[in-house]
Amino acid sequence: MKAEGVTEPPRRQPLSVQYQNAREASFPNTSVTVPACGPKRKGRFILFARIVEFTPKPEMKDEILNVVRMEVLPILKQQQGFMEIMAFVPETKTDKWITITFWAEKRDVERWERDGFPKVEGILKFLLAAPPICNHYNVETSFASRD
Numbered sequence: 515m516k517a518e519g520v521t522e523p524p525r526r527q528p529l530s531v532q533y534q535n536a537r538e539a540s541f542p543n544t545s546v547t548v549p550a551c552g553p554k555r556k557g558r559f560i561l562f563a564r565i566v567e568f569t570p571k572p573e574m575k576d577e578i579l580n581v582v583r584m585e586v587l588p589i590l591k592q593q594q595g596f597m598e599i600m601a602f603v604p605e606t607k608t609d610k611w612i613t614i615t616f617w618a619e620k621r622d623v624e625r626w627e628r629d630g631f632p633k634v635e636g637i638l639k640f641l642l643a644a645p646p647i648c649n650h651y652n653v654e655t656s657f658a659s660r661d
Contacts, residue, residue, distance in 0.1 A: 561597065561653035562617045564626070567610045568638075568646040578611075578641045579603075586634050590615065593630055595622025616653065623650055 570578045582601065590596050595618040602612040617623045627648070635646065 560655065562620050562623045563651045563653050564615045564617065564623050564648060565651060566613045566615075566646050566648050568613075569610050569643045570641050571643050574641040575603075578638070581637065581641060582613075585637055589630060589634060593622065593626055595619050596626070620650075 579601075587599065590599060597616040597618060599616075600614045602614075604611060615623075615626075617626070627650075631648070638646075
């Protein structure tokens with residue numbers, strides 16, 4: 515029972531819904547649906563991430579950015595569950611680069627690893643000094659969307 519004159523604070527949307535709303539505002543021409551997970555349930559995470567570390571050949575730094583934008587990104591955008599890619603480019607040409615892709619469901623990451631990434635790896639192979647290193651992570655929480 516509520517005391518008279520006391521109002522409850524507004525309920526916040528689940529982070530997955532907040533993320534989807536922010537993504538739609540930032541990328542209006544893309545159509546990716548994020549399941550509304552609500553609060554974390556046992557064994558359930560908000561998102562899934564795939565982190566790839568790679569070292570481009572020093573003379574290919576500018577070329578690799580063009581290839582990722584023109585060839586890799588269109589492939590990723592067609593993948594079910596793909597949400598976002600973030601590329602971290604070091605200041606020096608000899609350091610490793612890192613890309614993080616975010617996925618709605620674990621099975622989407624696994625499908626990409628099995629069916630999509632080999633094609634992308636083939637596209638990038640001639641630009642890399644060594645094979646990429648890939649790891650998967652559960653995104654348990656995010657503080658990017660704050661009111």
